Amino acid sequence: xxxxxxxxxxxxxxxxxxxxxxxxxxxxxxxxxxxxxxxxxxxxxxxxxxxxxxxxxxxxxxxxxxxxxxxxxxxxxxxxxxxxxxxxxxxxxxxxxxxxxxxxxxxxxxxxxxxxxxxxxxxxxxxxxxxxxxxxxxxxxxxxxxxxx
Numbered sequence: 592x593x594x595x596x597x598x599x600x601x602x603x604x605x606x607x608x609x610x611x612x613x614x615x616x617x618x619x620x621x622x623x624x625x626x627x628x629x630x631x632x633x634x635x636x637x638x639x640x641x642x643x644x645x646x647x648x649x650x651x652x653x654x655x656x657x658x659x660x661x662x663x664x665x666x667x668x669x670x671x672x673x674x675x676x677x678x679x680x681x682x683x684x685x686x687x688x689x690x691x692x693x694x695x696x697x698x699x700x701x702x703x704x705x706x707x708x709x710x711x712x713x714x715x716x717x718x719x720x721x722x723x724x725x726x727x728x729x730x731x732x733x734x735x736x737x738x739x740x
Contacts, residue, residue: 596673596675596676597675597676597677597678598630598668598675598676598677598678599630599631599637599678599679599680600628600629600630600631600677600678600679600680601628601629601631601637601638601640601641601644601679601680601681601682602625602626602627602628602629602641602679602680602681602682602729602732603626603627603628603641603644603645603653603655603681603682603683603684604626604659604681604682604683604684604732604736605627605653605684605685605686606683606716607685607686607690607713609715609716609717610713610714610715610716611626611713611714611716611719611736612626612627612711612712612713613625613626613627613711613712613713613714613723613724614626614627614648614709614710614711615695615698615699615700615701615709615710615711615712616707616708616709617699617701617704617705617706617707617708617709618670618706618707619670619706620706621670621725622699622704622725623725623726624698624723624724624725625724625725625726625729626681626724626729626732627644627645627648627649627711628640628641628644628645629644629648637680637682638655638682641653641655641682641684642655645684648709648711649690649692649711650691650692651686651687651688651690651691651692652686652687652688653684653685653686653687654684654685654686654687655682655683655684656682656683656684656685657682657683658680658681658682658683659681659682659683659732659735659736660679660680660681660731660732660735661678661679661680661681662677662678662679662680662728666679666727666728669726669727677728679728679729681732692711693710693711694711694712694713695710695711695712696712697712698712700712716736719733719736719737720733721733721734
């Protein structure tokens with residue numbers, strides 16, 4: 592019997608003034624655009640994970656306004672050395688304090704393309720398309736967002 596592993600990711604959909612926040616990153620030798628969030632750690636709940644990720648990445652306390660989507664189909668991980676089943680959980684979030692993080696105007700506006708480089712930017716929801724994000728589940732979430740508005 593082979594051992595199968597899961598990779599659980601938790602993301603926040605932060606929408607303010609008709610714009611949604613995305614993060615542009617360089618990780619695993621790949622440029623990617625996705626929603627803020629990341630990997631759930633052992634012993635952590637999904638909401639605690641999301642709050643931790645927003646503090647680590649944006650130094651921003653958030654409140655979770657509700658669940659938006661959880662992966663409901665098989666999606667293998669794409670960039671990791673060993674194959675795992677990816678489970679992504681998306682919550683609608685709002686800031687619990689004033690937002691003070693730097694915002695870029697253009698994609699991938701970090702000083703150097705080095706491992707871990709990251710910047711944030713806003714995309715008007717009215718102009719958001721599946722092509723704005725990198726990964727299949729994020730593309731599906733964008734599609735769901737566009738059909739629910």
